[in-house]
Amino acid sequence: MISLRNILQAFVLLLGMATCAYAGPYEDALPKFAADSYSDTEAALGAVAGSGHPLSLSVVEALRDGRLLAANGQIFIREPSGNLLNAVTGQAFGPAPQNLKAVRINNRVRRAVEAAMGGLTLLSSDAGARMDAARAVFRSRDAAALPTLQQAIAKETHADVKQALESARAAILLNQADVSPTDRLAAIASLRSRGDQEAVALLSTLPAGAPPEVAEAASQAAAAIRSRLELWNAAQNVWYGISLGSVLLLAAIGLAITFGTMGVINMAHGEMVMIGAYTTFVVQELIRAYAPGMFGASLFIALPLAFLVAGSIGVLIERTVIRFLYGRPLETLLATWGLSLILQQTVRTIFGPTNREVGTPAWMSGALEVGSLSLTYNRVAIVVFAATVFVTLLLVLRYTSLGLYVRAVTQNRRMAGSMGIRTNRIDALAFGLGSGVAGIAGVALSQIDNVSPNLGQSYIIDSFMVVVFGGVGNLWGTLVGAMTLGVANKLLEPYAGAVLGKIVLLIAIILFIQRRPRGLFALKGRAVEA
Amino acid sequence: MKTQSLLDRQAVIVLSLLGLAAVLVPVLNVMTAPGSALHISDHLVPLLGKYLSFALLALSVDLIWGFCGILSLGHGAFFALGGYAMGMYLMRQIGPRGVYADPILPDFMVFLNWKDLPWFWYGFDWFPYAAIMVLLVPGALAFVFGWFAFRSRVTGVYLSIITQAMTFALMLAFFRNDMGFGGNNGLTDFKEILGFPLQSESTRIVLFVLSAVALAAGYLLCRWIVTSKLGKVLVAVRDAESRTRFLGYRVEHYKLAVFTVSAMLAGLAGALYVPQVGIINPGEFAPANSIEVVIWVAVGGRGTLAGAILGALVVNAGKTWFTGALPEFWLFALGGLFVFVTLLMPRGILGTAQDAWTRARARLPSRSAPNALPHAAE
Amino acid sequence: MTEPVTPTLLYLDNVTVSFDGFRALNALSLAIDHAEMRAIIGPNGAGKTTMMDVITGKTRPNEGSALFEGMHDLTSLDEAAIAELGIGRKFQTPTVFDMHTVEDNVLLALKDDRRPFSALFSRRTASERERVDALLERVRLTAHRRRKAGELSHGQKQWLEIGMLLAQEPKLLLVDEPAAGMTDQETADTADLLRDIAKTRAVVVVEHDMTFVRDLDVKVTCLHEGSVLAEGPLDVVSANERVIEVYLGR
């Protein structure tokens, strides 16, 4: 039975053939796509790309994305939206033919497509599109794009795009045997200034038979780029290390105060961090509900609140539990561990066991590009923040009377007591300070980590490692400890992998403590031995 | 003259109770009808066996913490290593009955596309070898770790923190698939032990009885150590370490010896645990587990040995009950227990009871007081 | 073993200890003979305790040598090894094992094999028991033998520590301020006891109590700022202008 659709198709076919009769190269080339042969496809692609037809770009794009379809010798474009267009007319096409098949491409064709794309858009009026095109040509190194490229370079006003265009030209020239050595050397110089991984790849796959001076220059340039890249890579890792170190510093610095001043091992310290993070969450929820416009300031609002919340919980803990356990560090350790379980479960009961979404204000997204380094703003913010907290604490401990008392108590509790310092008060305040600082660390960590009841647990061992490594009772030790561990961790990671790197580091610290049982910056003297 | 004998009243009570349990549990399991009030159900037997293995672990912690002042927050590592050694034996016993039916390679290795058995798995199909490894591996780790730590006089909280780091590092390592211990999933799907099916009732009863026997033996060993002159030196080290040195004792050797013995006991406990629970995975290395063991000891009474057993049983029974009845409250209860015991009952159940007993006795004509612990022993 | 370098029992030469630049001992030299008793005096912070720390291996000197029996280099041995050589020490603040009974304290100090294994298998012999009995009698603690050491009074603890020292059967006893916190009678008794001990062993006593030092009636060394200021019979030393100036007062 002949259905209406079949009749319609036959009609359309007829129509198509009719248009062919007076068609240009574009129309001539199209049917070749239907032949289902890679070489025909490639030929058709070349013709389409060179035709200057307004639809040619759409066809090439469609081919690249597998949206160029063929049925019964006719070619269609499926738009990303799903509409079917007739490739000849650009008109929407009614019910889709049943035997619609995507025109297949292989790697060879794919390269040709890339090249064609490049050629097609090199002269586009949109700078972004030109940039993409230049990159595409750079990858495909299609000599056919050279004339267009020259034209585009002459016209280009954008410095970035111009550089991309030039390195695309260099890529083509480098690979061409019939180009004079001087031109090829110039191309090498241009690639060298481009200096990225792709340039290295290009320089190290010179076609056979290149003159020796060209080969020599190419391998030199590749080596130069490689060592430069390695340097940048190391710098990037160091940056990651510094940002990890800042995170560790934030998590550990409160611990350094409580451990350093009171000799209190506060296993619930991580939970103070967690509480700070949840405070941020609550603040953001309230802002979302009542003052959405202030979202950008949410973190600044959360900071003092987190300090207060965590700090008061700290004071409460000190007054109700820890003060009965002074001089018994191991018991303190156990009691605070119990407290940490209670705090975790409380938060789990209130907020649920799953991760809570803490948003990042707009000003913290994006990245700072320094050379080949990419410094994301949230990391930069954390590094700056950690530095601020560190310096503030240093000043507080050095120049305020609280700081003086705290240091007095650190060095000789009994003596400080008999000089009229109310060690009780100082203990509570110092503990509150340490916990409060943990709270604000939580605000920062909420930006880079999952906010869940287990947040604190994941930092507690690391924090202890930092404090123990750096030495007790000395903020500088904590800083050095945090940065050393952070950077060492990130430098190890590329070689050992994240987990193994961490294991190596833990073992290193265990061994280090054997050498210096009291850390890098240990307090000395008889008070310590007692 | 006050002599502490190996078998004082407390020891006799502990051993008789253990003997009683070893007889009564099988009898009540087999001889009574399932509906009766006295019946011990089939799933209860391995659960009780698990408690006994925990009690042995607690005992090992009490030996070093209670008597030598070494607070290890990583004893779970030795327990887990013993467990893994046993698990490797049980794994090899599966033979071709695994999902992939490979006669040599355990399933997870086939799954990971491994071709050969790694060298450290050799020999584990032979029970005596595995049994030796159960003691040797934890013992060797403890020896090496302790040799470094005690020689350089790492003490107090520093030691606690690095033991914690040790178990944490091991946990990370065992989570890795490349380590060859089954990664995340650990070792499981065991079929039989020494040819006896693990699922069968009689095997479970035998395992329970063995756990009781091992616990009794462990207890006797600990008693022997703490009642000997060695034990006196340990207490001396706990209370005044440097004074002990000036008397000519090499404190590090004492600590090392007792730490290693303790790790072996923990390994044995792990080996008893695994066949009764049917699985061992890297979660056993979690630092939280090790800290929990310490609280068992503290609850029962640090430095009393019997207290460690009591604490392990009480806390774990409580845990089973809570996680069944009020799962959300278990962590509150456990956390509260930590705080309560350290603040209000620093001598634990047994120590407090002993104090009360001593006070009652003091009103009567005097007899000797038990060897009490200081309140601030560090 | 090598031949003794010096005939003296203890020989300190040019010993310097500095803590972060502060010299607690400054080129200190001192020689103690076999079965000699020496009293060391000097103001607070003179370095008396630090000197004992050096001799017993607690503190390593930055410079100088410390020889025992002319051949054992004390600066390279640890506390336990030095104790086993035969140097016993009583601390400035009495330290005994609080949780052990008085008798166990003495028992732990008894000269014996110090290795863990022998401790595990050691049985209390009749001769040990006799020695403990005799020692307790000598330091007058027989009546308290079953009490916990922690329950003793300050003076009793001092005596117990001396008893433990004797139990070690050392060749050299270092006694830091044995009379501190004692009544006059107890002080006199302590002096008697020490004189008695010194008949067979060398004893170095640090003490501030001049009556006590006079009672001892031995050669006196006065330390000041980490070095020897004066040495000789008490009368000569206490007549020394410098000693009067820095220590005794006018």
Ligand SMILES: Nc1ncnc2c1ncn2[C@@H]1O[C@H](COP(=O)(O)OP(=O)(O)OP(=O)(O)O)[C@@H](O)[C@H]1O
């Ligand atoms: N570990 C140490 N760290 C820093 N300084 C120390 C240390 N040990 C001793 N000192 C200092 O060395 C000096 C000598 O101390 P030492 O205890 O030897 O004096 P002393 O003569 O025993 O005094 P006293 O009569 O008060 O007991 C003192 O100033 C002391 O502060």
Ligand SMILES: [Mg+2]
């Ligand atoms: Mg002194």
